[in-house]
Amino acid sequence: xxxxxxxxxxxxxxxxxxxxxxxxxxxxxxxxxxxxxxxxxxxxxxxxxxxxxxxxxxxxxxxxxxxxxxxxxxxxxxxxxxxxxxxxxxxxxxxxxxxxxxxxxxxxxxxxxxxxxxxxxxxxxxxxxxxxxxxxxxxxxxxxxxxxxxxxxxxxxxxxxxxxxxxxxxxxxxxxxxxxxxxxxxxxxxxxxxxxxxxxxxxx
Amino acid sequence: xxxxxxxxxxxxxxxxxxxxxxxxxxxxxxxxxxxxxxxxxxxxxxxxxxxxxxxxxxxxxxxxxxxxxxxxxxxxxxxxxxxxxxxxxxxxxxxxxxxxxxxxxxxxxxxxxxxxxxxxxxxxxxxxxxxxxxxxxxxxxxxxxxxxxxxxxxxxxxxxxxxxxxxxxxx
Numbered sequence: 001x002x003x004x005x006x007x008x009x010x011x012x013x014x015x016x017x018x019x020x021x022x023x024x025x026x027x028x029x030x031x032x033x034x035x036x037x038x039x040x041x042x043x044x045x046x047x048x049x050x051x052x053x054x055x056x057x058x059x060x061x062x063x064x065x066x067x068x069x070x071x072x073x074x075x076x077x078x079x080x081x082x083x084x085x086x087x088x089x090x091x092x093x094x095x096x097x098x099x100x101x102x103x104x105x106x107x108x109x110x111x112x113x114x115x116x117x118x119x120x121x122x123x124x125x126x127x128x129x130x131x132x133x134x135x136x137x138x139x140x141x142x143x144x145x146x147x148x149x150x151x152x153x154x155x156x157x158x159x160x161x162x163x164x165x166x167x168x169x170x171x172x173x174x175x176x177x178x179x180x181x182x183x184x185x186x187x188x189x190x191x192x193x194x195x196x197x198x199x200x201x202x203x204x
Numbered sequence: 205x206x207x208x209x210x211x212x213x214x215x216x217x218x219x220x221x222x223x224x225x226x227x228x229x230x231x232x233x234x235x236x237x238x239x240x241x242x243x244x245x246x247x248x249x250x251x252x253x254x255x256x257x258x259x260x261x262x263x264x265x266x267x268x269x270x271x272x273x274x275x276x277x278x279x280x281x282x283x284x285x286x287x288x289x290x291x292x293x294x295x296x297x298x299x300x301x302x303x304x305x306x307x308x309x310x311x312x313x314x315x316x317x318x319x320x321x322x323x324x325x326x327x328x329x330x331x332x333x334x335x336x337x338x339x340x341x342x343x344x345x346x347x348x349x350x351x352x353x354x355x356x357x358x359x360x361x362x363x364x365x366x367x368x369x370x371x372x373x374x375x
Contacts, residue, residue: 050234050367050368052245061275063236063243063245063273063275064235064236064245064367066367088236088365088367089236089237089238089243089244089245090238090242090243090275092238156305160305161302161305162302162303162304162305186234187234187368191302191303192302
């Protein structure tokens with residue numbers, strides 16, 4: 001009994017340490033470049049948009065969801081997107097939010113020039129990632145999906161402070177059911193807080 | 205005679221439609237609505253007439269048709285509406301500078317109208333109330349986001365939201 005309690009407390013201790021590590025890493029990642037000079041192509045923005053999930057109706061019967069999250073550029077070409085989606089229709093915020101983490105790459109040149117020059121106004125993006133949900137036979141909230149994403153049209157850029165992603169498609173493979181589904185984002189807007197041209201005005 | 209009529213019509217049009225402002229436009233929105241028996245997700249097409257350019261309580265009228273997929277995935281036309289909107293005020297001094305790259309006016313609006321609903325197996329009238337707390341405008345373009353609306357019919361209250369709506373004033 002004592003051994004069991006000990007193991008549980010050890011497990012909790014390790015879990016808390018992991019959580020603390022993740023939080024500190026996120027804080028460092030998001031906070032450090034805000035105070036640094038010469039941030040390069042780093043940028044950070046808020047993501048808002050629509051989302052439809054097709055072909056996984058056994059677990060997700062939502063018709064329309066609201067998408068929200070953060071987008072973080074860490075090089076002129078690559079970015080990390082962390083988004084959650086909550087059901088709007090038919091049942092308002094009824095289910096647990098689905099969370100997706102994607103690393104994406106711009107396909108038509110710089111996504112952010114890292115200077116006060118805006119660079120590309122239009123772009124495409126492709127990426128890979130993982131998804132968390134309770135779409136598994138046990139109903140546990142865990143890692144469930146492998147994702148491949150393609151955004152055929154993006155207007156704006158982090159340098160300009162605003163970006164619109166249109167007709168984004170994310171193909172998702174549920175690792176528990178081997179079912180392939182589609183997340184369709186008609187329109188997603190990114191509003192940038194850090195890394196716009198305003199942060200590069202004092203650069204030569 | 206025909207030429208005279210044509211010329212008179214042109215002169216009248218010039219007087220009726222001030223050259224400085226576009227009065228007619230169309231809008232497309234994307235969103236959904238939840239009614240008693242079902243829910244619809246889809247688009248609305250609206251034709252808009254905005255006769256004035258007042259800074260406060262600026263009215264506009266619109267006729268709208270909605271298209272939406274119901275819970276069975278069948279495309280339907282749940283309603284037609286006639287809506288009168290009023291822009292409460294218009295200002296360039298607002299905290300939403302990050303919405304657009306260029307200067308854009310903030311003009312939140314509220315609306316009231318009548319609707320003819322075709323869902324639930326009956327054609328029935330309904331009261332339509334709407335708000336656009338995040339409405340932005342340029343002379344020929346309006347941008348609205350997260351605009352809720354409420355409908356009262358013989359089935360009671362129902363609601364919906366236009367996640368975004370784009371209006372282009374072309375005439």
